[in-house]
Amino acid sequence: MNAPRYPFTVRLVGFAPAECAQLENLLAQAPRTGPAYFCLHDDSLQEPDLYIAAGDSPAALARLRCLPPGALQPTLVIGGHGASCHRTLTRPVDAVHLYDALAELLDARVQALAARRARGESSLPERRRRPRLGPDTEAPAHYASMRHGPHDGAVLIIDKGGAFRDHVAQVVGTQGRPVEWTDSGRAAVRLCDETPVSLVMINTAAPGIEPYELCSKIKAQDGASRTAVLFLVGPSFRYDSNRARDAGVRGLLDKPVADRHIVATFQKLLSLPA
Missing domain, CATH: 3.40.50.2300 (Response regulator)
Structure with missing residues (x-):
């Protein structure tokens, strides 16, 4: 009997409802020999292990640019014009390529977390209630005074x-x-x-x-x-x-x-x- 797999959390960003449903269905069918995945609700407070973003959504790409420095959640971009600095897949999404890309990104995340722990560093979760609207440009003391x-x-x-x-x-x-x-x-x-x-x-x-x-x-x-x-x-x-x-x-x-x-x-x- 196969041991149960605790799923890695995925946040979908910028997709229309129909494509969200398609991606959720593909992730639910991920091979049992690899990682399992669970798509977070928009209101979920859980930190995602991965982002999957629509490459043709300016709002989604802007949200990725506003992730805090040193964020360890890797990102897979689907579609767009191929100019993203993130790992990219073309549409229509091929299931095998999707699973392979996510497994590689998760492996990179595990290695980055291990390196951070080896340096004695800890990561703090994003504390904002809503997605960032733009990169932080003020001094840290400015944001501290707003909290x-x-x-x-x-x-x-x-x-x-x-x-x-x-x-x-x-x-x-x-x-x-x-x-x-x-x-x-x-x-x-x-x-x-x-x-x-x-x-x-x-x-x-x-x-x-x-x-x-x-x-x-x-x-x-x-x-x-x-x-x-x-x-x-x-x-x-x-x-x-x-x-x-x-x-x-x-x-x-x-x-x-x-x-x-x-x-x-x-x-x-x-x-x-x-």
Whole structure:
């Protein structure tokens, strides 16, 4: 029996919905002898391992140019005029060439990460809520003055059991915030009202929980404007971006959530040290 493969995360940039669906289907059929892939939702807070961008989309190419210096997510460009500095494939996409190109890019990423660790360097995730509109041209102090860190509060996990809470507390260790748990929406609202909470993680599969309504109630409370609420989403949950934004949801994490994505999310939303 083949061991299950944890998929590498891919962010598609600049493609029309029909081509996104085509690429997602190709990636889902990647050979079992190589890497597995999972395309991130637009609202996902997970850091991508790879970018795949439309070479004929000026917005997509501009977004790639605005990646922070030293970004370790390799990029594959599909289509365009061949002038990109990134690895490029022509349309129509050949599945074999696609799998080979992505495997080579992932290998380069692994080597770059290993070299960085050997130098004693650590990488911090992108902390912006939205894609960059242009390269950073000001001094670092200018951007530091614009940042507003999270208030000093706990992490609250709303789930049917406490196992995920225990795992998160173990992963983030003593550097993280206190990690609390409840299986009650009413108790969650009360806890957010009575105690400082910086991050709320709602498992959308928790019984008796309507996640959008619960997020709305939490965000409606005084002082909750800087409380980040995210959803833990499984394959069977249909995430509604418009409804989520109306409720004040910051984004989502796809289950199962790898430890590296838990740590990166805490670095992103809670300024957890590297």
